[in-house]
Amino acid sequence: MNCPDMERLIEIGLGQAVAPELNAHIQACGSCQADLRTIGALAGSSAEEREMSEDLISQIIAGLPEPDTPSRLDWARGIQLCLTWGLGFVTAVVSVVGTGSIGQVSRQTALLLAVGFGGVCALVNLRAGLQREPANGGNSPPEPA
């Protein structure tokens, strides 16, 4: 008899009955036994062992910070991004004009550079904002190293 496919082994590992013929094969097959050991270690001995009590779930939910209010945040974020872009744009223009390099590059290139720089600033700001953690009332665990 050939080795059963992995899905069949998983079903066995998750507790389904095994036909005597297949059982005999598994008893004699090191490869199937190794797969079943791995499946068993991952699946655990019982589903109940890996379930949480209702009390604990309630405690976890009660300890969560309030979610952000999306509408206010979206407006604030939009204004912040526009301001960042504008600041980046102005900075780039002032730099080009201030260093006298406007004569060395065409106006279009300078404008493109300024728009691009403003865009990069806005992207950096957006990324930083996404990584920033929401206010959480100080009850969150420490960050993993």
Place this chain on the structure above:
Amino acid sequence: MVDRERFREGDHQYFEEIIRDHQRAVKAVCLSYGESDDDVKDLLQEVWALAYKKRRSFRDDGSLGGWLCRLATNHCTDDYRARRAERKGLEGFKAREGLRDLHRRPRDPGEELDQKEAERTLWKALDALPDKEREAIVLRLIEGRPPKEVADEMKIGKASVRSNISRGIRRLRGIIGGGAEK
């Protein structure tokens, strides 16, 4: 299927549903790292609070089960290291003070420690698997979801789920002691 937007928004009611749906994967990891029931409870609370805090970093292309399992493994590993270092420091201090015997913590039987160590190694190995293999294994084996549900959650076909699980299991086999296979 996970409503990713709702999860990221942080609605408590939906987060509770997520906890119920994915508790097995998270608790499986915490059980391997906690040294007592209280430890496991603390770890569970910390991991779920961390998942809530980091919910916006959950990507669109991964499964939530895989993401949570990885988060739990990382957090529990860090916590375990910190506790071990703290205990080491404390034991050194007590030895210097001549109080070691009075304050030594009761040890678990060696067999149980070996088993836990093997489980921790397994979670780390699972964490190191390619994303698709890890996610398929977490959803199918640890959370016990049917293949169709796993395929829907991962947005791949059932055949791909099967092949990802097979490859992952074969890679993990060496860790459990059945001999690694390419």
